[in-house]
Amino acid sequence: MRIPRIYHPEPLHANSEIQLSEDAANHVGRVLRMQPGQQIQLFDGSNQIFNASLARVDKKGVAAQLAEGQLANNESPLNLHLGQVISRGEKMEFTIQKSIELGVNTITPLFSERCGVKLDGERLAKKLQQWQKIAIAACEQCGRNRLPEIRAAMPLEQWCAEKDNSLKLNLHPRASHSINTLPLPVEHVRLLIGPEGGLSAEEIAMTTGYGFTDILLGPRVLRTETTALTAITALQVRFGDLG
Template sequence: MRIPRIYSAGDLAENTSAELDAAASNHVGKVLRMKPGQSLILFNGSGVDYTATITCVTKKHVIASIESATEIPSESPLATHIGQVMSRGDRMDYMIQKSTELGATEITPLTSERCEVKLKGDREEKRVKQWQQIAISAAEQCGRSKVPLIHPITSVDDWVDNKPEDSLGLVLHHRTTQQLTGIDKPQRVCLLIGPEGGLSEAEIESAINKQFIATTFGPRVFRTETAPVAALSVLQWLWGDFNR
């Protein structure tokens, strides 16, 4: 039987007892119905997995005894920050789940000229927390010991303006012929992806003026939730850890 991997945001250390945070306690005690004596693997995003045994389960609390710590080489050497214009339905959920599995390190939900999703106030905060939990669940499942950070919602223009100077900026644009061959291997990539209707010409030009490269991954037009999956796969093959 596979030992469950559980994310818990608190401090973790060998030879200590850890009380799991509320979300982790609920998942372990109520969803998985685990009992004292059963084994867990805990992680808190530090890059380390902790082998532990449950010692106490109540309605709201789970306590585990941590026995050992192991550094997990599950992170790609290529840091990738996805700026994705928000889309309707569960497309963003799918994108965040699969991007986590494919090694993304940061994700920023974006608004744009053609964005059809409008979130404000409590709805915005709630949705970002939901997306962060999806990233946590995906990291638990796929064996990552670090969890992508889901940033607050911002505009395409502001995200483009704040690209780190040491990052390669790419904007997906199916009407260009520019491919990735010939580009020097970067350590960091910022990947801009538009909504269902695509980025406007003005938004693409603005990104290009901020040193983003308009690039294509082939002759077909991807759906907005497919684009990051295809792009991250190619980037990990070229510059990450898919070919190691």
């Protein structure tokens, strides 16, 4: 069996015994039905991994004995911040999961004029918690040892107005530039992906005013979740560590 990778929300220290978080203990003890003595791998977001053996598995929880930590950097040289207008249902979860697998460092959920999702207060807080769990699970699966940031949701213009020296990109079906025509080198990108109905003309003009460059992916109209993953992949091939 493949050794399970488990995220631990607190700093890990070599040669110590720790108690797994409630979610991790449930996964290890109830889902995987692991027993004392079996091996797991832990990471805490510091870009280190810790091999560990289970010291205790019972109703009170799961304890693990850590070995020495090892630096394990699987991060792309491209720092990519995705601004994603919130999409309906599982599409947003899919986008978060797959974009993290592809190396995105930061994700900011956005509200725009044509955003079809209405979230506020407690419902929005629960969604953010859910998206954070999806981010953790994606890192556990794909081997990343730094946890990408899922930021609080905000209006589109507020995000566009943030001071940032990154290359700012907005996907547009009638743009004159493609990702392959962007000049090298680039280390930081802020990528905007609009809603299923697209950005309004006023919003597109607003992004231009804040220094965003319109880029084209190809001749076909893609769904919002397809657009995000296609653009991220193309950027990683051009500036990052894919291909």
